[in-house]
Amino acid sequence: MISNEELVASNPLYQHLIDNDPDASYPWTENLEQIAEEEEEIPIPCGYTYALYSMNITPDQQLIDYKDLLATHITPEFAAAVPIMEFMLEEGVKVFTNMHMNWDGIQGVPLFELD
Numbered sequence: 001m002i003s004n005e006e007l008v009a010s011n012p013l014y015q016h017l018i019d020n021d022p023d024a025s026y027p028w029t030e031n032l033e034q035i036a037e038e039e040e041e042i043p044i045p046c047g048y049t050y051a052l053y054s055m056n057i058t059p060d061q062q063l064i065d066y067k068d069l070l071a072t073h074i075t076p077e078f079a080a081a082v083p084i085m086e087f088m089l090e091e092g093v094k095v096f097t098n099m100h101m102n103w104d105g106i107q108g109v110p111l112f113e114l115d
Contacts, residue, residue, distance in 0.1 A: 059099045066097050 004022070007014045017024070046052070054062060070088055079085050093099060 054098060062097050062099050063093070066093060 002010075004014075004018050008018065057065070067089075070085060070092075074084055074088070088096075
């Protein structure tokens, strides 16, 4: 077994590990910087994946995606009984896509201070 000093000399990345736990022994002296292939395949978690996707696509692609979702999320029976598809294409598209949005900030509220 080599000393911690020799270990850091062989690979400076070990210094952080030794600083956190100086009593531990680290038998590996090579390939610290390599990440396992299976670990590279793990997707990075993101709570805003869909929002980020929507911001990066064209309005035409957004409309295609929206129409595809309507086809899979509204049952044919409901669509036959109620004019929901027309409503969702006229009004729902304003609510469920950012195609018709323009954020101008909060308007019409006078400035005030909180104590």
